[in-house]
Amino acid sequence: MTLELENVGRNINKQWIVENICLTVADNECLALVGPSGCGKSTTLRLIAGLDPVSAGSIHIRGRDITSLSPSERSIGMVFQSYALLPHLTVFENLELGLRVRGVPKPERRFKIKGILDLVQLWNRADNRPAELSGGQRQRVALARALLRDPEVYLLDEPMSNLDAQLREDIRPELRRLVLEQRKPTIYVTHDQHEAMAMAQRIAVLHEGRIEQIDTPYNLYHNPESLFVARFIGRPQINCLKGDSGSIRAVRPESIRFSDEGLSGKLQSREWLGNSQLLFLETQQGVIRMMTSPDQGIPAQIRLTWRAEDEILFDADTGLRSRR
Known part of the structure; x- marks a missing residue:
């Protein structure tokens, strides 16, 4: 397995925010994290990304222990729900910024950005600023930035929560295609169980900082292991x-x-x-x-x-x- 969490936990002021998180995600697999607000979904993602320190357990990517590494050393591409695009820069400049910081030569930067914007079908918007784009287009730019890093793992934190219901339905198949085409392990956090079932091969249901059950969407619906899962999954x-x-x-x-x-x-x-x-x-x-x-x-x-x-x-x- 490419991404592995072993008994991972986060403790703040003697209170466990998440505890004993154990999961594995393989290449070409999307695992969704779902659960009620405050259950630990985004915290788990932040621990993997290195944005919060791990209080217990370990995290491995391809057998390499990354638990104590800084975010920049982890080879992780993260997409936030807020897009996190700089408003005064064009689409091209937003994507170029990270490549410049990493010392990529200018001709190679243009080649890479052209390729990734073609992939997300936004090359014709390269000179636009974020305010000139639709919500769906801004989300694709944020995804393009993560893809541009060519990381070993992708983390998506409620990437479509700012979109209206119709746009989410329109963009979901495209987002799933773009993510799975990378053939990398992906963790997708969402509060929308329908979205989780559409995007992921497996779903982990979190409850009060612990994983209640990990299984396929079909088995979670038809064979829940707890009353909490039975009530949470299915509308x-x-x-x-x-x-x-x-x-x-x-x-x-x-x-x-x-x-x-x-x-x-x-x-x-x-x-x-x-x-x-x-x-x-x-x-x-x-x-x-x-x-x-x-x-x-x-x-x-x-x-x-x-x-x-x-x-x-x-x-x-x-x-x-x-x-x-």
Whole structure:
């Protein structure tokens, strides 16, 4: 594995911000870090980049221990959510700055910048300043700057959070192509789980500074190892119902269906989602979410059921998955 974190932690004033982070990322792999605000996603990225000191554990790139190295010695390309472009410089000058600092000769600088701007399809914008670009174009310039370093690892910290929903959807396939074409290990931090599932082959779910589960998007959705992961992954959120002997039964909204017998309910509200509708149904077990086709009729007497094999059982005390 190319990038490896072994029991990495960050302690501030005797409080662990992140603790025992263990993960590996291979060449040509994108791993997404997701979790609620304050769970340690960006802190983990800053530890890898060397922007914050590591309090415990070690970080290796291709077997080389980089834990104590400065950011400039780590061969890491980082893309920030703020773009971090200098407003008084043109696109070309923003990209040239790092090459000049590294002593790259002028003819080679132009050759490299021309190549990278062609890659992100922005050579025709080389003489524009950041304020003259769209949000998507500024993000591509920030990515071009990271690609220009030709690092061993890429770190992307919520790179599309400043873009509107439509633009994020438009630029996502292009960003994924540009990142994966580099065939380098990539860590992608996002608060948007849909974005994580679209960008990454594997996802690490963080909770209170620890990794709750690392797996493929499919397995996180269908085989969550904890109630936290089950609730966090998937929109609309999974239904949680009281079970027997201190257990919690979790059922995805798309697994709920109307029946002649079962749990009685009453329609509280509905949301139209284009090719489906989301129903909120009041029951003795609380509000249950149900996904149906947009033309699904609502029976006068609502009763709900689901298959036993669609339930995921969790221990109510530990929140961990129970085995049948």
